[in-house]
Amino acid sequence: MPPVENPQSRKGLVLDGVKITLRGRVLCDLDLVVAPGAIVTLMGPSGAGKSSLLGHICGTLEPGFDVQGSVWLSGRKINDLAPQDRQVGILFQDDLLFPHLSVGGNLAFALPGDIKGAGHRREKVEQALEIAGLAGFAGRDPATLSGGQRARVALMRVLLSSPSALLLDEPFSRLDAKLRSQFREFVFDQARKQQLPTLMVTHDPDDASATGGEIITLNGPVA
Numbered sequence: 001m002p003p004v005e006n007p008q009s010r011k012g013l014v015l016d017g018v019k020i021t022l023r024g025r026v027l028c029d030l031d032l033v034v035a036p037g038a039i040v041t042l043m044g045p046s047g048a049g050k051s052s053l054l055g056h057i058c059g060t061l062e063p064g065f066d067v068q069g070s071v072w073l074s075g076r077k078i079n080d081l082a083p084q085d086r087q088v089g090i091l092f093q094d095d096l097l098f099p100h101l102s103v104g105g106n107l108a109f110a111l112p113g114d115i116k117g118a119g120h121r122r123e124k125v126e127q128a129l130e131i132a133g134l135a136g137f138a139g140r141d142p143a144t145l146s147g148g149q150r151a152r153v154a155l156m157r158v159l160l161s162s163p164s165a166l167l168l169d170e171p172f173s174r175l176d177a178k179l180r181s182q183f184r185e186f187v188f189d190q191a192r193k194q195q196l197p198t199l200m201v202t203h204d205p206d207d208a209s210a211t212g213g214e215i216i217t218l219n220g221p222v223a
């Protein structure tokens with residue numbers, strides 16, 4: 001892929017010569033622009049480096065990986081920022097809801113601190129539950145929710161944090177076929193409505209083709 005010109009003036013998520021090396025083996029070497037509202041799929045064999053690339057973008061890559069190049073989001077270089085300052089949301093295979101908090105508590109936890117006032121915060125949580133088709137669920141214990149309901153709460157929790165980009169690390173793989181396609185459409189719909197550049201890791205060709213977007217394959221470590 002050719003280098004991205006003027007990455008600082010591009011909208012969306014830009015990987016500018018991002019090269020990740022582990023123990024002398026190159027996992028990826030990428031130039032990529034994910035436009036606002038676009039969904040790009042990342043595929044490739046197990047161990048190829050897909051999750052490592054997402055970890056690098058959101059700032060959680062473990063020490064031991066050598067990384068070069070820059071990550072830009074909405075014209076801001078983010079790869080030297082702390083994870084909480086990058087405005088990148090990530091949704092995993094496991095929903096990772098806090099078991100000791102109610103559904104509403106889980107959602108409120110994600111709200112940025114600059115959203116002030118208990119009433120305003122409650123309103124944001126209720127709006128999110130309504131969008132997710134879960135109006136009235138704020139007081140529920142997450143353990144009492146179905147898999148699909150939990151998945152929707154997890155997505156809304158990511159979106160309430162006001163991300164400028166969305167990363168999806170196989171978030172559909174634990175759901176059965178019907179739920180999977182419903183939830184997938186819901187996630188894609190929300191990402192497009194909020195004009196989020198979205199990068200999705202999956203092993204499932206149906207997930208990839210459902211995006212209608214670009215597919216990038218990492219082939220595994222190159223010595």
Ligand SMILES: Nc1ncnc2c1ncn2[C@@H]1O[C@H](COP(=O)(O)OP(=O)(O)OP(=O)(O)O)[C@@H](O)[C@H]1O
Pocket residue numbers: 022027044045046047048049050051052053062064
């Ligand atoms: N914390 C870590 N420390 C050292 N090596 C790691 C660490 N995490 C991952 N790796 C190694 O980095 C390589 C890439 O792993 P990664 O999880 O990114 O692959 P993946 O493409 O997401 O795989 P999968 O499809 O199985 O999830 C693998 O060789 C893995 O063993």
